[in-house]
Amino acid sequence: MKWRKLRSSRNVEDRRGRSSGGRRLLGGGLGSVVLILVAMYFGVDPAVIGTLLDPGASQSSEQSAPTAPEQLTDEKSQFIAAVLGDTETTWHAVFDSGGGSYEEPRLVLFSDSVRSACGFAQAAMGPFYCPADRKVYLDLSFFDDLGQRYGAPGDFAQAYVIAHEVGHHVQTLLGISAQVQAQGRGRSEAEINALSVRQELQADCFAGIWAHSAEQKRALLEDGDLEEGLSAASAVGDDRLQKRSQGYIVPESFTHGTSQQRMDWFRRGFDSGRVEDCDTFSNAG
Structure with a gap:
C-alpha cells in the first residue's frame, strides 16, 4: 500500500505507555480471563465486557488531546495516522456528495488496557x-496477532481493520447504530446476534468503500493488497474463529458473520464504492 505520502490525520491520541487507571480486573483471576476470551472469540461487544469488569467505567473516559503527527515517530503509528487520514478523505467526499457533513472520529492507540466511555477494555x-x-x-499488538496467529499479514490487512472500525463510526453518524440498538430491545439472544451480524457486515462493506476510493481516486493499492484485505476479513469470520478456539461452530452465536460473508461484503463495497449497495439489513448475503 502506498501510504507514506498520504496526509496524516490529526485525530490520533497516543496513550501507549500510560496507565489506564482501571481497577484490578476481578482480582486478576480466572474470571477476567474467561470474559476476555469470550469477547475475543465470539465477538462480544467490549463495552459490555468492560462494564462487567469495571461497572463505573462506562460513566467516564480518559480525556486527552490528539497527538500532533510530527510527534508520531515510529512507523506503526505513522501508518495508522496515514490510513485514518485517508478514511477521512473518503468519507468527507461521500458525505459532501449527499449534502451532509462528516464528523471525524478519534483513534486511540493504547497498550494492554484502556478506559473508554464504553467501559474498561483489554487489548x-x-x-x-x-x-x-x-x-x-x-492496541498495535493486534496487528502482530493478525499476521502471526491468524495468517493475515500485510499493511493492507491492517488498513482493512482500521477502515472497518471507522465504518462503525459512519453507522453512528448515519443513525444506523441507534436503529439496530432499538430493534434489538426485547428480542431473543439469537435475534440480537443476527442484527449484530448485519451491522458488522455493513461495516465490512463500508471498509470496502474506503478501499474503492483509495484505489480509484488515489491509486494507493499495490499488487496483492486487495487479497490481503480479503484474507483479513476471512481471518476474523465467526466460523473460522470458533473452529480455531473450540473445534466446532455454533451459527446462532455468530455476531460478525462467516468468513465468506465478510469477504463478500468487503468485496461488494470495493467493487461498488456506493453506500446504497451496503444494505446488509435487507440481505445479509
Whole structure:
C-alpha cells in the first residue's frame, strides 16, 4: 500500500505507555480471563465486557488531546495516522456528495488496557469502536496477532481493520447504530446476534468503500493488497474463529458473520464504492 505520502490525520491520541487507571480486573483471576476470551472469540461487544469488569467505567473516559503527527515517530503509528487520514478523505467526499457533513472520529492507540466511555477494555478483546465517545481504540499488538496467529499479514490487512472500525463510526453518524440498538430491545439472544451480524457486515462493506476510493481516486493499492484485505476479513469470520478456539461452530452465536460473508461484503463495497449497495439489513448475503 502506498501510504507514506498520504496526509496524516490529526485525530490520533497516543496513550501507549500510560496507565489506564482501571481497577484490578476481578482480582486478576480466572474470571477476567474467561470474559476476555469470550469477547475475543465470539465477538462480544467490549463495552459490555468492560462494564462487567469495571461497572463505573462506562460513566467516564480518559480525556486527552490528539497527538500532533510530527510527534508520531515510529512507523506503526505513522501508518495508522496515514490510513485514518485517508478514511477521512473518503468519507468527507461521500458525505459532501449527499449534502451532509462528516464528523471525524478519534483513534486511540493504547497498550494492554484502556478506559473508554464504553467501559474498561483489554487489548485481548481486539480493536473496537465506542459510539459513546466516537473513538476507535487499537492496541498495535493486534496487528502482530493478525499476521502471526491468524495468517493475515500485510499493511493492507491492517488498513482493512482500521477502515472497518471507522465504518462503525459512519453507522453512528448515519443513525444506523441507534436503529439496530432499538430493534434489538426485547428480542431473543439469537435475534440480537443476527442484527449484530448485519451491522458488522455493513461495516465490512463500508471498509470496502474506503478501499474503492483509495484505489480509484488515489491509486494507493499495490499488487496483492486487495487479497490481503480479503484474507483479513476471512481471518476474523465467526466460523473460522470458533473452529480455531473450540473445534466446532455454533451459527446462532455468530455476531460478525462467516468468513465468506465478510469477504463478500468487503468485496461488494470495493467493487461498488456506493453506500446504497451496503444494505446488509435487507440481505445479509
